Amino acid sequence: MELGIKYMASNLGLICLSLALLTSIFLTLSFIKHAIFKTDLNYKNFYFSFKFSFFLIVFAFIFLIIAFIFSDFSILAVYENSHTDKPLFYKISGTWGNHEGSMLLFILVISLYGFLFIIFSKNLSQNLKSVTVFFQSIIQIIFLIFLVFTSNPFEKILPIPNQGLGLNPILQDPLLAIHPPFLYLGYVGFSLLFSLLLAALVTNQYDSSWASIAKRWIFLPWTFLTFGIGLGSFWAYYELGWGGYWFWDPVENASLMPWIASTALLHSILVMEKAKKLFNWTAILAILTFVLSLFGTFLVRSGILNSVHAFANDPSRGFFILIIISGLTFAAFVIFILKSSKEVKNNQSYIFLSREFSILVNNYLLIFALAVVIIGTTYPIILSVLTSESISVGPNYYNSILAPFVFIFLILMAMGPYLKWGKNFFISIKYRFLNILLGSIFITAVLSFVVQNYDIIFWLGILCSLYLLISIIYEPYYLKFNNLNFGRLFSHAGFGLLIFAITLNHFFSKEFTAKIPIGKSVTYENFKITFIKSSSTKQKNYDELFGYYEVTRGNSTISLKPSIRKYHQPEQFTAETSIKNKWFSDFYLAMDYSKDPSNGIGIRFYFNYFVALIWASFILITLGGFLAFIQRKNEKSI
Amino acid sequence: MKLFAYIFFLIFFTQSAISSSDREIEIYKNIRCLVCQGQSLNDSNSDFANDLKKIIKDKIDQNETDKQIYKYLVDRFGDWILFDPPVKITTVFLWIIPLLVLILGFYVLYKKVNFIKNRDD
Amino acid sequence: MKNQFKILILALVFIIFVIIFYSALGTNNKNNTQVMVSKKLPRIELTSLYEEEKKISFPKINHKDYYIINIWASWCVPCRDEHPFLMKLANENKVKIFGINYKDSKMNALTFLKELGNPFYDIGIDSNGQNSIELGAYGVPETYLIDDKGIIILKHVGPINKDMYQKIVDKIK
Numbered sequence: 013m014e015l016g017i018k019y020m021a022s023n024l025g026l027i028c029l030s031l032a033l034l035t036s037i038f039l040t041l042s043f044i045k046h047a048i049f050k051t052d053l054n055y056k057n058f059y060f061s062f063k064f065s066f067f068l069i070v071f072a073f074i075f076l077i078i079a080f081i082f083s084d085f086s087i088l089a090v091y092e093n094s095h096t097d098k099p100l101f102y103k104i105s106g107t108w109g110n111h112e113g114s115m116l117l118f119i120l121v122i123s124l125y126g127f128l129f130i131i132f133s134k135n136l137s138q139n140l141k142s143v144t145v146f147f148q149s150i151i152q153i154i155f156l157i158f159l160v161f162t163s164n165p166f167e168k169i170l171p172i173p174n175q176g177l178g179l180n181p182i183l184q185d186p187l188l189a190i191h192p193p194f195l196y197l198g199y200v201g202f203s204l205l206f207s208l209l210l211a212a213l214v215t216n217q218y219d220s221s222w223a224s225i226a227k228r229w230i231f232l233p234w235t236f237l238t239f240g241i242g243l244g245s246f247w248a249y250y251e252l253g254w255g256g257y258w259f260w261d262p263v264e265n266a267s268l269m270p271w272i273a274s275t276a277l278l279h280s281i282l283v284m285e286k287a288k289k290l291f292n293w294t295a296i297l298a299i300l301t302f303v304l305s306l307f308g309t310f311l312v313r314s315g316i317l318n319s320v321h322a323f324a325n326d327p328s329r330g331f332f333i334l335i336i337i338s339g340l341t342f343a344a345f346v347i348f349i350l351k352s353s354k355e356v357k358n359n360q361s362y363i364f365l366s367r368e369f370s371i372l373v374n375n376y377l378l379i380f381a382l383a384v385v386i387i388g389t390t391y392p393i394i395l396s397v398l399t400s401e402s403i404s405v406g407p408n409y410y411n412s413i414l415a416p417f418v419f420i421f422l423i424l425m426a427m428g429p430y431l432k433w434g435k436n437f438f439i440s441i442k443y444r445f446l447n448i449l450l451g452s453i454f455i456t457a458v459l460s461f462v463v464q465n466y467d468i469i470f471w472l473g474i475l476c477s478l479y480l481l482i483s484i485i486y487e488p489y490y491l492k493f494n495n496l497n498f499g500r501l502f503s504h505a506g507f508g509l510l511i512f513a514i515t516l517n518h519f520f521s522k523e524f525t526a527k528i529p530i531g532k533s534v535t536y537e538n539f540k541i542t543f544i545k546s547s548s549t550k551q552k553n554y555d556e557l558f559g560y561y562e563v564t565r566g567n568s569t570i571s572l573k574p575s576i577r578k579y580h581q582p583e584q585f586t587a588e589t590s591i592k593n594k595w596f597s598d599f600y601l602a603m604d605y606s607k608d609p610s611n612g613i614g615i616r617f618y619f620n621y622f623v624a625l626i627w628a629s630f631i632l633i634t635l636g637g638f639l640a641f642i643q644r645k646n647e648k649s650i
Numbered sequence: 651m652k653l654f655a656y657i658f659f660l661i662f663f664t665q666s667a668i669s670s671s672d673r674e675i676e677i678y679k680n681i682r683c684l685v686c687q688g689q690s691l692n693d694s695n696s697d698f699a700n701d702l703k704k705i706i707k708d709k710i711d712q713n714e715t716d717k718q719i720y721k722y723l724v725d726r727f728g729d730w731i732l733f734d735p736p737v738k739i740t741t742v743f744l745w746i747i748p749l750l751v752l753i754l755g756f757y758v759l760y761k762k763v764n765f766i767k768n769r770d771d
Numbered sequence: 772m773k774n775q776f777k778i779l780i781l782a783l784v785f786i787i788f789v790i791i792f793y794s795a796l797g798t799n800n801k802n803n804t805q806v807m808v809s810k811k812l813p814r815i816e817l818t819s820l821y822e823e824e825k826k827i828s829f830p831k832i833n834h835k836d837y838y839i840i841n842i843w844a845s846w847c848v849p850c851r852d853e854h855p856f857l858m859k860l861a862n863e864n865k866v867k868i869f870g871i872n873y874k875d876s877k878m879n880a881l882t883f884l885k886e887l888g889n890p891f892y893d894i895g896i897d898s899n900g901q902n903s904i905e906l907g908a909y910g911v912p913e914t915y916l917i918d919d920k921g922i923i924i925l926k927h928v929g930p931i932n933k934d935m936y937q938k939i940v941d942k943i944k
Contacts (some may be wrong), residue, residue: 402730408734
């Protein structure tokens with residue numbers, strides 16, 4: 013009986029995928045026929061076939077999950093990435109823990125956004141709506157072809173193995189299991205905006221009402237992407253055991269690139285909506301956002317990067333992704349060049365210190381940051397091709413270049429929202445800015461004196477983030493409640509809090525490493541760490557060695573219990589951190605695996621400040637994005 | 651109240667001297683563990699990382715400067731081992747390109763902005 | 772006309788983009804193991820495996836021939852794979868091979884040689900791996916070919932295979 017379900021799932025999965033591909037091709041062709049011969053198109057059927065292809069993809073995905081749950085090792089992807097001893101949760105998450113499954117998830121998200129768009133776009137003309145769905149299904153077809161022909165998740169293996177190879181232990185973590193779906197809901201979601209843009213260009217409806225509708229299709233994926241990045245950072249903090257939350261690792265940068273581009277976009281589109289300017293630039297950003305999402309996929313999936321986030325990958329597929337990226341982008345830019353609206357010349361200037369001016373500066377700074385991240389990530393790759401030299405670009409590069417601009421950016425974020433569209437309103441409210449500035453200078457000075465830190469970077473970080481936070485707190489005081497934009501307030505407050513927390517964390521966190529034998533202790537500054545005892549347990553898929561430690565500081569003692577896991581399939585060691593939060597600080601302890609524990613087990617101890625605030629700010633930013641998404645006040649219809 | 655509490659908390663911790671182990675960690679953080687996946691020496695516990703740490707520690711004890719230590723490593727393992735890229739002809743674009751973006755962006759911005767004093771009222 | 776020009780530029784950009792990243796897929800943009808090649812062999816001094824008082828120092832001064840330095844250990848599995856090639860190099864190609872016994876016990880090392888044959892002209896001990904790092908080594912096994920002027924002309928990370936053997940033979944001719 014179980015056997016029957018197993019084989020049924022694998023066969024049905026491939027059938028679903030093929031049918032989805034055929035359906036998408038069919039609906040695309042029927043639309044082309046309609047466009048060329050001006051025949052009538054039955055919109056209802058047209059949308060229905062897209063929805064049908066979406067459900068087929070959903071079923072294919074479900075069948076793959078079933079194959080993983082029942083450990084159907086006749087499927088290559090299951091054999092390579094699963095094992096019967098794995099807990100159910102990781103069997104399921106194993107579905108997207110490998111290249112094939114994650115590409116299927118990728119397509120599922122493309123399709124999902126098309127589906128959501130059809131359902132939730134009531135105030136759109138059939139013309140614009142159908143062309144958007146047409147472009148979305150073209151993207152879907154391209155990736156389905158890529159999936160079926162280069163990385164078929166249902167590929168069979170003969171003879172059928174009895175046991176699978178297992179999932180990379182570092183991926184067996186609840187956070188990492190749910191992290192990729194959120195990232196995909198984020199950056200793959202920008203595909204819909206891309207289609208919507210192309211559709212608007214082709215049908216000559218690229219105007220400010222388009223912007224009012226397109227906005228939410230930026231906010232939704234942006235929210236997911238922010239959350240996904242936050243989860244990734246959270247995972248790195250808890251799982252990697254290095255005490256940090258952001259490493260400027262190439263894979264992290266790959267998700268940061270579309271985030272920066274989309275953040276620039278969701279500001280520039282406001283100018284397009286409210287001031288009827290910046291049309292061409294917004295279009296370029298929209299294309300760029302999606303391209304960078306694809307480019308990130310390429311970097312991560314092609315095996316071109318050396319990263320802490322190890323994935324199973326295959327260089328030969330990289331070539332296909334490369335062709336897809338270039339093809340899609342090239343086509344998009346050609347459409348843009350041919351159809352872009354000619355903005356009126358005298359509409360082109362921006363009044364100094366007007367709201368649109370502040371967004372212009374915002375975009376300038378974001379593009380600069382984006383350029384730094386792109387160059388830092390790709391330069392080593394390009395250099396190795398051209399000169400066979402290899403270099404690393406690490407955190408210092410990014411921090412040193414970007415830090416000064418973050419401060420300017422914070423001030424801008426604080427002032428921008430107080431400015432008025434189309435006029436210089438600054439003079440009338442200069443005292444408001446001054447008051448807030450004086451207030452934040454005062455608090456910074458007090459804080460700096462109290463903590464005895466007189467570093468200029470510390471001052472700037474605290475001052476600028478406080479300035480932003482206080483501006484936001486005072487906004488309800490100056491504006492009517494109804495006029496408050498909670499989406500923006502939340503995400504801006506989140507960003508201010510983030511920089512505030514990062515600054516404090518950077519200046520006050522401590523770390524140290526030592527080797528301690530059982531029963532002994534070491535002291536570091538005013539910490540005393542004692543290794544009390546160890547114990548071990550056996551789990552289904554790993555053995556675990558626990559260490560019991562006591563950290564004493566002053567007269568308070570905290571006990572921590574980190575561990576080392578030895579996974580069986582495949583055999584690999586991971587360190588599980590033990591983190592206890594007290595007030596605003598984390599006591600963070602991780603053990604090192606050691607072949608010879610007789611002269612002590614290596615530990616790394618981190619005393620981290622304000623990490624909890626960093627997670628809180630991620631949540632605030634995400635919440636802000638979500639609020640912006642559900643707020644549809646100014647949406648027009650086309 | 652809470653603000654007050656954490657300020658107190660902070661006072662407790664900030665009298666720190668840069669001890670040698672802090673300097674070690676600073677250096678370890680800038681060195682890639684070549685046999686690992688994207689980890690720094692500080693983050694790694696591999697044999698290779700531990701051997702290198704020992705060598706670096708010895709060099710610090712012999713009062714070598716950071717520069718000398720980095721040179722020693724680069725001579726043997728190449729630039730790849732340092733997370734901070736060295737500045738030379740082939741890498742200088744890492745800084746020049748962002749600078750160009752910055753200048754070009756500023757130029758475009760300057761051209762677009764209308765500096766009429768006040769159009770208010 | 773202006774549009775066509777823009778599109779042409781765009782096409783060029785994408786072609787360059789594809790070419791660069793396609794070739795990047797094939798090249799190693801990560802670790803370059805050949806940094807030490809064509810540099811002078813760093814000075815190291817090792818204790819002999821056989822006599823505790825005897826020191827072996829590199830580079831060999833006034834050495835008129837090419838010689839090989841091989842880092843090995845009895846616990847290292849790939850070292851067993853490359854051993855026949857070392858034997859061949861020592862016996863057929865008459866090249867002097869100096870062994871660096873890496874993080875090993877004397878007993879095990881000697882048993883290993885008894886079992887598989889001894890291709891080494893002389894062996895020094897690197898008990899904590901520090902001397903190997905001085906040479907720019909990552910681990911075991913690793914092989915260096917040094918010319919008559921004390922310059923490293925070939926470095927190989929990992930076990931010697933057929934191709935590498937042929938390469939060494941070609942160099943020492």
